[in-house]
Amino acid sequence: MDTISPDDAAPPRPAAPLHATLTSALEEARFEAQVSPGADDSALDLTVYSSKAPWQETTPEAASAWLAENGLAAEVSLNDGYCIVITLYTARAVEKFIAVALDPWMRAHTTATQLADVLDAHGLTFDVDVSAHFIEVALADANLHSAVKVAALLSAPGIADGLNVHRPRGVRRLADRVRWLLTGVVGSEVDITADPGCAHVQEHLTLRATIDQARRLTQRLLHAPHSG
Template structure:
């Protein structure tokens, strides 16, 4: 199939692919078409996640075909870190855009579901976001109070017992305990990073989980009763 690049459908498809690449931080460069060009212009890809780190044109073509993308690749003689991809149709451009966006869309959906599960529990200092193909839980609170509350919500209210959270060693140990707790609940692959605070920034933990783990965590939290944090009235 040949399509004049000046056609609206082609222009829009290539623009969408460029925008997707910019969102994901990928290098997808589409050559400006010549006035007399009657096929899709060649594009250069710096291969995204999911492709081999030492790519070959054959590996790239296999990756494309495995995802039902009508395209083929050949080596760029001027840059061994890149391959040139020839798209078979405008539909193939749309399909490549969809495939590149899919992990981000899934991570955002997983983050939204987790955020909704956490919302009724009123845990201050927690922010959930979809990052590429993972979900990030940012915990920022003095003495890691929000992390302790999250652990309590997950059935371990004493996660900080015996620790001096105000000191670096105590925060590091709390980070290790949180990673062990979440790994036990969600399986391997959980990453918890300790972020020491300063005068203007509270202590923090960054918790990285994949989309399936975020979904499992959301289901577990949604099943927990909502506690009253207001305290007794007089």
């Protein structure tokens, strides 16, 4: 029976051929960084500018610790502008960096875009904010019309009945009703905060959903009938 010695094992694939793949993933994740060839032609240097970097402090030590914790074989240095530079030597390291550092942001932004598109298609007024693990949707307009319309699209057209949404108590009670509704729709508790506004700020409800919750909500709204 033939055996394979370590000398016969295939060498690791170099990082350099994945230059375009890494660049595309950074763009999709909206992660500000620059990819360039390393001093070793087979390596890639990743200069990080983004605040989305998963290490807590912008130091080589923090970045190195994060890489080690995630099993990424790479070297870390500071350039002349005191930016973190990660040198990735193998394709496996590039793929793992994308999977661990960028995939959560890629998925979050894709989900947020899909949710924003369906909300826009229904003529709602909203703002969307994205983090790696949550999507926030602020529904703010006169009489909380957009929040009420979301409920109507989810088969609860009378959700604001009996409430004075121009008063703080009415806004808070509407938030409670929307929370119960959305929790039933997505299958887990959704965080809703109420802001009754003031003379210069419109009253609004803010939905804070996990990425999976936002995806389920998007699917429900995609299949909701359009109404005026």
